[in-house]
Every structure is written in C-alpha cells, then in structure tokens.
Amino acid sequence: MLKSISTWFHNRPRVRLAALLVAPLFWLVVAYLGALASLLVTAFYTINTFTGNVIRTFNLGNFQELFTNPSYRNVVVRTLGIALSVTIICTLLALPMAFFMAKIAKPRTQKVLVALVLTPLWASYLVKIYAWRTMLEPNSGVIDWLLGPIGIHSPGFGFAGIIIGLSYLWLPYMILPIYAGFERLPNSLLDASGDLGAKNLYTLRRVVLPILFPSIVAGSMFTFSLSLGDYITATIIGGKLQMLGNVVYQNYSLNLPFAATMSMVPIAIMGIYLWAVRRTGALTSL
Amino acid sequence: MRNKRLFQALSVASAAALVLSGCGSSDSTSDSGLPKVEMMKELGAGEGQVNVVAWAGYVENGSTDPKVDWVTGFEKETGCKVNVKVGASSDDMVALMKTGEYDVVSASGDASLRLIYGGDVAPVNTDLVPNYADIFANLKMQPWNSVDGVAYGIPHGRGANLLAYRTDIVKPAPTSWGAVFDANSPYAGKITAYDSPIYIADAALYLMKTKPELGIKYPYALDQTQFDAAMELLKQQKPLISEYWGDYLKHVAGLKAGTTVLGTTWQVNINLAKGEGTKVEGIKPVEGATGWSDTWMISSKAKNPNCAYLWMNHIASPEANAGVAEWFGEAPSNAKSCELTADKNHCATFHASDDAYWTDVYYWNTATEKCLDGRTDVKCVPYSEWATAWSSLRNS
Numbered sequence: 253m254l255k256s257i258s259t260w261f262h263n264r265p266r267v268r269l270a271a272l273l274v275a276p277l278f279w280l281v282v283a284y285l286g287a288l289a290s291l292l293v294t295a296f297y298t299i300n301t302f303t304g305n306v307i308r309t310f311n312l313g314n315f316q317e318l319f320t321n322p323s324y325r326n327v328v329v330r331t332l333g334i335a336l337s338v339t340i341i342c343t344l345l346a347l348p349m350a351f352f353m354a355k356i357a358k359p360r361t362q363k364v365l366v367a368l369v370l371t372p373l374w375a376s377y378l379v380k381i382y383a384w385r386t387m388l389e390p391n392s393g394v395i396d397w398l399l400g401p402i403g404i405h406s407p408g409f410g411f412a413g414i415i416i417g418l419s420y421l422w423l424p425y426m427i428l429p430i431y432a433g434f435e436r437l438p439n440s441l442l443d444a445s446g447d448l449g450a451k452n453l454y455t456l457r458r459v460v461l462p463i464l465f466p467s468i469v470a471g472s473m474f475t476f477s478l479s480l481g482d483y484i485t486a487t488i489i490g491g492k493l494q495m496l497g498n499v500v501y502q503n504y505s506l507n508l509p510f511a512a513t514m515s516m517v518p519i520a521i522m523g524i525y526l527w528a529v530r531r532t533g534a535l536t537s538l
Numbered sequence: 539m540r541n542k543r544l545f546q547a548l549s550v551a552s553a554a555a556l557v558l559s560g561c562g563s564s565d566s567t568s569d570s571g572l573p574k575v576e577m578m579k580e581l582g583a584g585e586g587q588v589n590v591v592a593w594a595g596y597v598e599n600g601s602t603d604p605k606v607d608w609v610t611g612f613e614k615e616t617g618c619k620v621n622v623k624v625g626a627s628s629d630d631m632v633a634l635m636k637t638g639e640y641d642v643v644s645a646s647g648d649a650s651l652r653l654i655y656g657g658d659v660a661p662v663n664t665d666l667v668p669n670y671a672d673i674f675a676n677l678k679m680q681p682w683n684s685v686d687g688v689a690y691g692i693p694h695g696r697g698a699n700l701l702a703y704r705t706d707i708v709k710p711a712p713t714s715w716g717a718v719f720d721a722n723s724p725y726a727g728k729i730t731a732y733d734s735p736i737y738i739a740d741a742a743l744y745l746m747k748t749k750p751e752l753g754i755k756y757p758y759a760l761d762q763t764q765f766d767a768a769m770e771l772l773k774q775q776k777p778l779i780s781e782y783w784g785d786y787l788k789h790v791a792g793l794k795a796g797t798t799v800l801g802t803t804w805q806v807n808i809n810l811a812k813g814e815g816t817k818v819e820g821i822k823p824v825e826g827a828t829g830w831s832d833t834w835m836i837s838s839k840a841k842n843p844n845c846a847y848l849w850m851n852h853i854a855s856p857e858a859n860a861g862v863a864e865w866f867g868e869a870p871s872n873a874k875s876c877e878l879t880a881d882k883n884h885c886a887t888f889h890a891s892d893d894a895y896w897t898d899v900y901y902w903n904t905a906t907e908k909c910l911d912g913r914t915d916v917k918c919v920p921y922s923e924w925a926t927a928w929s930s931l932r933n934s
Contacts, residue, residue, distance in 0.1 A: 301922035302906055303656035304632060317926070323934040389795050409781060409797070488788070492779050494933050502932070505633035506735075506925045 288519075294512040306508055314513035324499070328517055331496040334414055335479035341419045342426040342475045343468055350427050354434035366431070369424050377421065381488045384417045385409075388489055409491030417485045418478075425474035433467030469529050476525065480518045572685060573657030575838045581666050581847055587619040588845035591634045591643040593832070594786070595806065595866040596694075596853075597622040606865050608858040616852075618845035627734060627784065628902070629925075635659070638839035641846040644694055646830045647682035648736050648902040648921070654690050659835040661688045666847050669854040672872050676893060681910070682903055683833040691833035692854045697868035697888070698829040698899045699732070699740070700820035702793065702803035702811075715744045715823045718801055719775050726778045730792060730801030733782035735921065735928035736902055739828050740802060741768040741775075743900060747825040757828065758903040759911035765919040769927055776931065786810075793818055805867035805888070826898025830868075863888070 261268045298311045318324050353365045372380065387394045388406050395406040407413055437460065445455040483497025494502075496518055503511035590597055597620060600607035609620050623640065625631035628649035635643050635658045645653055653659040664670040670678075670692060677683075677693035684690055703712055708725060718729050719741070731737055739757040745767055746754035754764050780798050783789035786807050792798040793811045808820040834850045836843065852858055856874035863870035864879050869888040876885035889895035903910060909918040 299922065300656075301920045302904075303652050304922070305636070305656055321930055323930040327933040385791075389797060392795050392797075487785075491781050492776070492932070499929065499933055502929050503925075505627075505629040507922065 291512050291515060294509050295516055297509040297512075299507050299509060304506060314510045317510065318513055318517070324514070327494060327496060327499055330411075330493070331480060331518075332521065334411070334418065334495065335476050337415045338418045338422060338479045339426075339472045339475045341415065342423050343430075343472065345419070345423060346426040346430050346471065347464075350430040350434050353427075353431050354437075355439070369427050369431075372420075373424055377484065378488075380421060381417055381485050384413070384420065385489050388413050388416070409489050410493055413489040413491065414486055414493065414495070417489050418475075418482060421485070422475040422478050425478070426468075426471035429467040429470040429474075430464060433464045437463050465532075469532075473526075473529075477518075477522050480521060572655060573838075575657060575660045577661040577688075578663050578666060578836075578843055578847065582844045584616050584618045584845045584848060585842040586617060586845070587621060588642065588842045588849050589640045590620060590622045590849065591625050591631050591640045592622055593644055593646075593866075594624050596644050596862055598861070598865060606861065608853075608861040612849070612852045612858070616845065616848045618842070618848055620849065628736070629734075632656070632658070635837060638837065641837050641840040641842045642849055643835050643837070644832050645691070645835050646832050646902050648904050650682045650691065650833050650835065651685075651904040651906070652921070653835060654685055657838055659690060660838045660840070662691055662836060662850070664689050664692075667692055667851045667854060669851050669856075669872065672856065672874050673854065674871060674873055674891065676896075677831060677871050680831070680901075682831065682901060683835075691835040692850045693871040694832040694834055694853065695859070695863050695866070695868040695871050696829060696831040696896070696899075696901065697805055697866075698822050698827040699802050700805060700808070700827065701823050702801060702808055702818055702820045704793065704796065704799040704817060705819050706817040707796065707799045711819070711821070712800065713821070713824055715740070715825050716748070717823075718778070719744060719771055721774055721778070723778055723800075725800050728780050728797065728799045729775075729778045730789065730798040731772075731775065731779055731782050732802050733784035733932070735924040736828070737802070738765075738768050738772065738924050738928065739900065739902070741771045743828060744825055745771060755913075756911040757900050758905045759909040759913065759918050760905065761909070761913075761916040761918055765923075765927075769931065772931055773934075776934075782932070790814070809867050822895075822899075826900065829896075829899040829901050831901040860884075863890075 261271070294306070295314055296310050296312065298307050298309065298313055299305065300307055349369075353362055353369075357365055388409060390396065390406055390408040393406050395404070399405070407416070441459055441463075442455060445459045450458070481497055483495055483501050486493060486495040486498055490498075496514060499514045500511045503514065595602075597609060598606045599609035599613075599620065599622075613619055623634060625634055625643070628646050631643055631645060632649050632652050634640060635645075635653055636656070643649075643653070643659070645659075650659075673693050677696070679687070679689060680693075683693060701712060701715060701717065703717075705711070708717075717723065717725075718731065723729065732740070738760075742754055742757035742760055742764065745752055745764070746757060749767070752764050752767055754760065760768060781788070781792060783792065783798075783801075786804065789798070789803065790807050790810045793803075793807070794814055794816045803820055805820060808818055811818045834853060836846045836850065840846050853862070854872055856872050856878050859870045859872040860875035860878040862868075863875060864881065864884055867888070869890040870876065870879075870885065873891065876890055879885065881887075885891065905918060905921045905924055907917050907920045909916065
C-alpha cells in the first residue's frame with residue numbers, strides 16, 4: 253500500500269512537490285502574508301466617529317495624522333531610542349558573558365551556565381516585569397533599599413526603567429547567538445593573532461568581532477524587534493511613558509484603522525533594518 | 539526572476555485579502571439614524587448557556603472568593619451556564635459586543651449609546667424582567683439607557699469617581715479636584731489619573747465649576763473652545779502625574795507603595811487598598827464628580843436571548859444586586875437590595891437612595907456632535923475626537 257503510494261508520487265514529480273509545499277505555503281500566504289495584507293488595507297480605512305464601526309472607503313487620513321501630529325513622531329523616536337539602547341546594552345553584557353561561557357569555563361560549568369542563561373525564559377513575562385516593578389519603586393523598592401545607603405537610587409518608572417526591564421528580558425536572546433559564534437571561533441586564531449604580536453584589543457577588533465558580527469546581528473534582530481513591539485513592559489514599569497505598542501493597544505478597540513496604521517511603523521522600521529543588515533552581508537554568513 | 543515570483547505571490551495575497559475583507563458585513567446604518575432592531579416579544583425556554591461581557595467583579599461564581607457567588611444558584615435554577623468575559627474598559631466592551639459572540643453586557647454610559655446607535659444592542663422588553671419594577675425610578679429611562687422613550691437595558695448600579703488620598707501623607711485633606719490640577723502641588727510626581735479619554739470629562743467638570751466664563755453646562759457636551767481648555771488643563775497636569783491607571787490592581791499597588799498618593803479612584807480600589815493596610819480615604823470633592831451608572835444590555839445578535847433575559851432579571855434581583863453592589867463597592871439599583879446587604883449601612887454609605895448626593899455626579903456618557911446639553915448653535919466634539927486627543931496627550 254505504502255509502496256504503491258510512493259511509486260505513484262515518484263512518477264509524478266510535480267504532484268510530489270505540491271503535496272510537500274501545500275501546508276507551509278498555505279500558512280505563509282494565507283495566514284501570514286494574508287494577515288499582513290489585511291493590516292495594510294485596514295490602515296487606509298476610516299471609522300464612523302460615533303459608533304466606531306469601520307467604514308471601508310479608501311482614505312489617507314490616518315497616515316496624515318501619523319505624520320503631522322508631533323506626539324506620534326515623539327513616540328516613534330522614543331521607541332527607536334529604547335530599542336537601540338536595549339540592543340546596545342544587551343550586546344555589551346552578552347559579549348563578555350558569552351566569551352567566558354565558550355572559551356574559559358570548563359565543559360561542565362559551561363553546561364550549567366547555558367542552563368542558567370535559559371532559566372529566566374521559563375518564567376512568565378508578567379511575573380518578571382512585576383518583579384521589576386517592586387525593584388524599581390522609588391523610595392520603597394528593592395534597589396533603593398539595597399543600594400540607597402551607598403548613594404545609588406532607583407531611576408523610578410519611566411524611560412530608564414523600561415530600558416532596564418527590556419534589557420533584562422531579552423538578554424538571553426543575545427547571549428545565545430553570540431555564544432554559538434564564539435563556539436565556532438577556533439582558539440588557534442586567537443593564538444595566532446597573539447603570536448604575531450597583536451595586543452588583546454587589536455585581536456578583538458580585527459579577529460573576534462568580524463567573525464562574531466553575524467551572531468551579533470542575529471541577536472540584535474531579536475532584541476531590537478522584540479523591544480520595538482513591546483507594550484506590556486511600558487504599561488507596568490513605564491510610568492506615564494508610552495511606546496509604539498501602547499498606541500496600537502490604545503487604538504485597536506476605538507479606531508482599528510489607526511491602530512493598523514501605527515502598526516505599519518515597526519514593520520517599516522524592521523524592513524529598513526533588515527535591508528541595511530543585508531547590505532553588510534551579515535545575513536549570508538548566518 | 540526570484541524577486542518577480544515573490545512579487546507575484548505578494549500581489550495575489552494582497553488581492554485575496556482585499557476580496558476577503560470586502561466580503562465582510564456591510565453596515566447600512568446612517569450617521570444619525572437609529573438602527574431598527576426588534577424587541578423580544580415573549581420568553582421561551584432557556585438555551586442552556588449565556589455569554590456575558592462584564593466589568594471585573596460583576597459576575598462572581600465563587601471562584602474569586604467562595605463566599606461571593608450569585609451565579610451558581612442561577613445556573614442551577616435556570617439551567618443557563620454563565621460564561622463571563624471581563625471587559626477592561628468601555629472601549630474594550632464595545633469592541634467585544636461588535637463581534638456578536640456575546641449575549642449581554644454591563645455597559646457604562648460611555649459605551650451604551652455607541653452600542654445602541656451601532657445596532658449592537660436590542661431594545662429591552664421590561665415586561666419580561668419582573669425585577670425591573672423595583673429599580674429606583676430616577677435610574678430608569680435615562681439618556682444613557684433609553685432612546686425616544688424605549689428602554690435599552692436594565693440599570694445595574696452606580697458610583698462616583700472619588701478623589702483618593704493617603705491620609706498619612708496628604709495633609710491637610712483635599713476638598714477640591716484642584717488638588718490634582720495644581721501646578722505647584724507639593725505632591726507633584728505622585729498624582730494619578732484614570733487612563734481613558736473619558737477622564738477629559740473630569741477636567742471639564744473642574745473647569746465647569748472654577749471657570750464659569752467658559753460656559754460648560756455638562757462635562758460631556760464640550761464645544762471646541764471648552765474642549766481645548768480641558769485638554770490644556772490636562773497638559774498642565776501631565777508633569778504632576780506619576781502614572782495613569784487603567785488596571786485597577788496597578789492603581790491599588792501604587793497607592794499602597796506610595797508612588798501615587800492623590801488622584802481619581804473607584805470605591806472598590808479604596809476598599810482593596812484599606813484591606814491591605816494602606817491609610818487611604820476617598821471623598822467626593824466640592825465640585826462634584828464624574829461617575830458611572832451601568833446598564834445590562836442585550837446583544838442584537840444574541841444567540842441565547844432567553845437565557846440573556848433570565849440573566850438580566852436575575853442580576854437585577856435584590857439578592858444578586860446587593861451581592862454585586864457590596865462586592866464592587868457601588869450603590870445598588872434595586873430598592874429592595876438595601877435590606878439584603880451584609881453590611882446594613884451599605885446603602886447609606888453609598889447613598890443608594892440619597893437623591894441629593896447624585897445631583898452633582900455626572901455619569902459617564904458618550905459625547906456626540908449634537909451637544910448633549912441641548913445647545914444647537916454649536917457643534918460639540920464627538921467621542922472619537924476625545925479618543926484622538928487623549929492618545930495624543932498620552933504619547934506626547
């Protein structure tokens with residue numbers, strides 16, 4: 253029975269290919285691109301100002317509001333700033349951590365360290381952010397209680413709070429690719445560089461970083477895009493600050509088309525980012 | 539070549555999406571007209587379930603607190619299983635009701651008119667709801683639960699948005715909403731406000747009492763000048779705010795930790811914060827307050843209309859109404875509820891039958907272009923623009 257089916261498919265290569273691809277293509281085209289396309293289309297609709305029902309007529313008002321209202325320009329710039337800072341902080345923290353894990357730690361410690369890096373991912377996002385809320389609370393929080401006596405105070409809820417919270421959340425996504433990158437870096441290269449007289453910093457700049465670059469880019473795509481779309485962290489520890497995601501959340505029930513317009517912004521930013529990364533050639537060596 | 543294929547695939551996808559979205563329901567509702575929705579004539583047998591959209595704390599089946607349960611008995615008696623979906627805000631509730639998946643909703647005044655004119659809810663045949671007779675007369679047939687003398691729901695309960703303050707920190711105790719708008723406030727950076735466009739009405743209410751030259755008569759009927767003045771006040775207030783609250787639990791945590799010591803609140807939040815040992819009180823300031831008067835409404839697309847009517851009658855019954863009022867911290871709508879509350883002073887505390895108390899409480903309402911205060915010489919700012927202005931304020 254099985255054999256006859258397989259013979260049947262063997263003789264019809266086109267049917268075989270179709271059967272193989274129908275499920276992923278259905279997912280990609282209908283569920284994935286379809287959703288994106290309907291988002292794009294909705295962005296050009298408008299609403300009945302009283303009942304909030306969507307009116308399906310083509311209209312550029314939402315984009316006009318997005319580009320002319322300075323509040324929305326601010327929120328885009330602010331979100332970009334947060335996403336960039338988070339990415340830079342994660343990179344700076346992940347580089348030495350991953351280097352230690354891959355090159356210095358003994359094999360047993362190495363396994364333990366990888367497990368430790370992964371454990372925070374097992375806890376709920378909300379629990380972690382609410383924990384940061386108690387840490388960051390001005391005057392009564394853990395940071396002020398612990399570090400207040402030596403003169404360090406919590407930045408409180410707001411811009412700095414969001415950056416700390418998001419850096420904490422996304423750090424594992426940066427450590428893991430860089431760790432994998434270091435694993436691929438042969439020790440002999442470092443030795444050779446040293447033998448040829450290069451100082452540590454020179455070796456880092458000319459040997460380590462070029463090889464690690466694709467890994468850092470891979471990690472940054474996680475930290476950057478996850479930060480760009482986040483809104484729960486901003487709600488809980490952002491004080492009165494809002495990010496792009498909050499604007500979408502605020503508008504989706506009241507003005508769905510405008511929410512769709514706003515959600516095009518991170519998509520466009522990520523598109524530009526990926527394009528820029530592709531130009532550097534980092535994607536081909538991933 | 540590869541790019542060309544991809545482009546073709548994309549264009550097919552977007553065309554498909556266009557067609558798909560075009561196939562959705564088309565609305566024939568005109569801007570001003572009231573959609574015609576049939577009223578239920580007589581009650582039939584229950585369908586076995588009812589899907590409810592409600593505020594947190596309105597539908598309790600004992601899972602939050604075993605002693606708090608007015609659902610299980612109803613389910614046994616009528617055979618209607620109650621499935622509840624908690625709405626986070628009025629806007630959220632409107633969006634949920636538009637899906638047509640739910641049978642009844644506990645709509646506040648800033649949602650009810652949108653639902654009525656959107657054709658999302660049906661008129662209610664009050665003859666089929668025996669407990670309607672015992673509802674306080676001054677809650678029936680109000681502008682937010684009826685249109686042209688037709689009832690669109692059963693009044694549920696009411697409350698005022700109070701001014702909360704930490705008694706151990708804020709001294710002397712505030713008496714006016716001016717405390718949250720004062721640019722030189724000693725509590726700057728520790729003030730909170732409700733995170734919804736409807737909070738604009740709180741600013742309008744303060745201006746109504748303190749700047750009579752603006753001529754505000756009703757905080758939900760603002761012409762452009764009055765609206766701009768209210769937004770200006772809120773912009774001045776923003777530097778004083780530590781956090782805006784939308785989630786009531788976050789607000790309670792803020793009060794407890796002292797990150798907010800002053801600001802607008804609900805009675806239920808004060809009760810919760812006090813329960814955790816926080817020294818906090820809530821007052822209705824001299825200017826009066828905004829508030830809510832909620833209404834149980836039935837969906838125009840209800841799949842379980844009989845169970846929905848049974849539910850509306852049950853939740854308006856003295857027992858259930860007393861239960862909700864006490865758990866949520868609001869004034870019940872059923873006059874007979876007052877004898878059934880565990881705390882015999884509940885109705886006095888919440889001024890259930892004290893008409894004088896409610897004269898300066900302005901229940902949430904949906905602002906429309908046609909001014910709600912009866913002015914015809916100007917256009918008022920509709921709620922959708924309140925929403926845009928609020929979003930803009932919050933993101934600036």
